[in-house]
Amino acid sequence: MRDLVEYIAKSIVNAPDDVQVTEEEDEQGIILKLQVADDDKGRVIGKQGRIAEAMRTLIRVKAAKAGTRATLEIV
Amino acid sequence: MDQLNASREEIKVEILSAGKSGIFGVGTEKAVIQVERLSPMPELEEDAHNKKNVAEVAGEILETLLDLMDIDATTMPESLQTTNGEEQVTPPLAFNIQGEDLGILIGRRGQTLAALQYVVRLIINQQMKVWTPVVIDVEGYKQRRSESLQALAVRMAEQVRIKGEPFTLEPMPAYERRIIHLALTDHPDVITESTGEGDARKVVILPDQGSQS
Numbered sequence: 081m082r083d084l085v086e087y088i089a090k091s092i093v094n095a096p097d098d099v100q101v102t103e104e105e106d107e108q109g110i111i112l113k114l115q116v117a118d119d120d121k122g123r124v125i126g127k128q129g130r131i132a133e134a135m136r137t138l139i140r141v142k143a144a145k146a147g148t149r150a151t152l153e154i155v
Numbered sequence: 156m157d158q159l160n161a162s163r164e165e166i167k168v169e170i171l172s173a174g175k176s177g178i179f180g181v182g183t184e185k186a187v188i189q190v191e192r193l194s195p196m197p198e199l200e201e202d203a204h205n206k207k208n209v210a211e212v213a214g215e216i217l218e219t220l221l222d223l224m225d226i227d228a229t230t231m232p233e234s235l236q237t238t239n240g241e242e243q244v245t246p247p248l249a250f251n252i253q254g255e256d257l258g259i260l261i262g263r264r265g266q267t268l269a270a271l272q273y274v275v276r277l278i279i280n281q282q283m284k285v286w287t288p289v290v291i292d293v294e295g296y297k298q299r300r301s302e303s304l305q306a307l308a309v310r311m312a313e314q315v316r317i318k319g320e321p322f323t324l325e326p327m328p329a330y331e332r333r334i335i336h337l338a339l340t341d342h343p344d345v346i347t348e349s350t351g352e353g354d355a356r357k358v359v360i361l362p363d364q365g366s367q368s
Binding site (some may be wrong): 083084087088091092093130131133134135137138140141142144145146 | 216219220223224225226259260262266267269270271273274277278281282
């Protein structure tokens, strides 16, 4: 799950080396935390959160295939 | 840039007033810029070459994404024909994804497919520094949807013409509303409008009061 977020994030920011994704799991499912350079925050969130929402949609597909749930937080 | 038909590298941009992009699109203010072309118009050949590269890169991005999403599918580049004789300056890059059980990739009202297309565009934009219109379809879903929307538009327009009352369609994403608007642009008896905000935005078909030229 991490690799998907990492690939997308690294591909759309200006500072790919500063992209960090951590993955935790609780009874709700997988929690992904995405961290990027301050200047890149807008690039992973997007206007009205559109980019973050698109990433969440794609993560949901992968989670559904794996029979779990996943949430994405941008920290 | 579109107006000059030039790429970012070929022009010099002078910012006269920076404007505000506003975080999350709130408080947006247009920037005033002066644009100058630096090099002559690119040769057509060069343009076609560039296009090919973008197509290759786009295909790779799409395949990588599908792979990372554990979707087992084949992507096929497609040549896209323009519908309705609408104006299309640059034909978009098009891909059709084929495989088993791809309903999951389409999502409710094509939501997942829209997200996939958006992410592919974003990545290409960042990597190639050009905004390339990329159209992604799954098992011809958009084509079928487009045909059924056009049929719906024509049917509802007929209802509006007979009853003389406006008819409001269900909420649709922008490109679906566009299909409805385009399907009825040349209709002699009705006009179309969009109302509502965001996800609730929908097309209203109204009887043409005759003032429209």
